[in-house]
């Protein structure tokens with residue numbers, strides 16, 4: 001049995017920050033250090049302007065910071081002092097070499113393992129919190145077994161299932177906590193940490209490989225539901241059915257259930273696409289091309305849904321949006337987060353810019369710099385550079401507004417791309433008056449009330465209905 005008194009978490013991102021804040025909050029007897037190589041990020045965690053926006057997060061951080069929750073760049077020292085080390089670094093899709101575009105880039109994980117091996121003494125429990133391909137623990141174990149000191153290690157897999165925007169609620173009240181590992185004593189020590197607030201029956205223990213694979217599978221199943229309903233949304237538009245009605249009808253079947261059936265402009269976020277592509281890569285690697293093709297289609301359908309949204313806008317606006325002003329409401333990949341990674345908005349804006357539209361973008365939590373950086377990245381050519389034409393579009397055709405009505409002022413159309421609550425409660429009559437007519441509103445989240453908007457005079461188009 002190991003008694004855990006000091007935890008170090010490597011990676012102060014969307015997962016490391018909130019999960020460690022919750023452990024510190026629920027386990028006052030454990031000292032938690034969250035470390036990162038990014039000094040700016042650590043400085044933000046030590047301020048009241050956190051790098052991650054999550055409802056309720058600031059309050060939890062403020063209540064525990066400098067007590068048993070510390071954010072620091074002193075990585076070696078924090079690793080050395082810890083009984084248990086979580087690795088919560090990023091595992092993006094590889095962009096180079098073998099497996100580029102699909103496999104996970106495990107460079108950051110490997111660097112962490114080497115650093116842990118280099119500075120540790122005594123016994124450490126190393127916990128994979130990042131989402132990893134099956135059998136990564138083997139590599140981590142092998143690196144640690146060659147560590148220079150005389151330290152010994154147990155490796156656990158403890159994938160995180162929180163969703164952004166609801167991270168605090170998810171961490172407080174998780175459906176389950178999954179812990180995979182070979183050493184019963186090490187597994188038990190992590191079970192004991194979570195048991196401070198999670199009911200025992202929700203603490204699931206498995207072997208290492210099942211735990212690693214369950215995380216990829218959970219994300220693949222969730223994303224598959226979104227792509228499934230989005231596929232049906234295209235058929236609804238062609239037939240006169242209404243996708244929200246179809247979702248409500250099938251969701252009452254207890255075998256299907258009502259969640260994750262909201263048709264949208266497409267799923268985004270840092271993980272769904274990355275994790276499915278990783279699964280696809282694994283299937284190909286293990287000689288299962290049919291299984292790989294099955295899952296890859298979930299991502300392809302999502303790309304189709306984003307493209308289809310822009311094509312519908314252009315078609316509806318008399319086949320041209322060139323020189324038209326389009327308000328973009330929302331840039332984050334979902335509401336209640338400042339995260340824009342893989343947001344559908346990036347690809348919708350890019351395609352609209354390529355159609356020569358003029359964009360006026362508003363998001364309540366995303367900065368102008370972040371919007372411009374994402375769009376510049378999305379418009380890079382195959383040679384990794386911006387063409388002069390793209391540079392001109394980025395410089396001349398994008399404005400960032402400070403409110404939704406300001407973005408819509410003098411516009412020909414609105415594209416609602418993130419389901420922020422504030423978009424439900426606007427003075428739509430005033431918005432309508434200040435737009436060019438006909439005033440189009442394309443609701444990529446089926447957030448607004450179609451009948452009311454039609455009554456005001458909008459040409460309102462939702463996903464999966466006509």
Ligand code: NAD
Nearest residue numbers: 011012013014015036037038088089090091108130131160
């Ligand atoms: P992130 O990019 O927000 O944070 C990762 C952090 O790790 C960065 O701040 C980076 O500077 C730091 N880092 C990288 N290498 C380091 C090193 N060698 N030493 C110290 N710090 C280092 O990523 P994230 O969104 O928190 O995701 C982390 C992992 O968790 C990923 O594997 C992801 O798939 C998984 N995950 C994410 C979510 C989510 O909602 N974002 C949910 C569940 C699981």
Ligand code: UGA
Nearest residue numbers: 160161162163164226260261262264267268269271333334
């Ligand atoms: C997702 C999973 O829900 C988490 O369990 C997992 O831990 C996380 O990925 C991860 O591994 O990173 P997240 O991406 O933060 O969480 O947010 P989701 O609520 O899953 O939404 C993902 C995307 O799908 C968003 O763009 C959202 O708008 C979209 N979505 C979701 C729909 O279009 N329709 C739906 O019905 C649900």
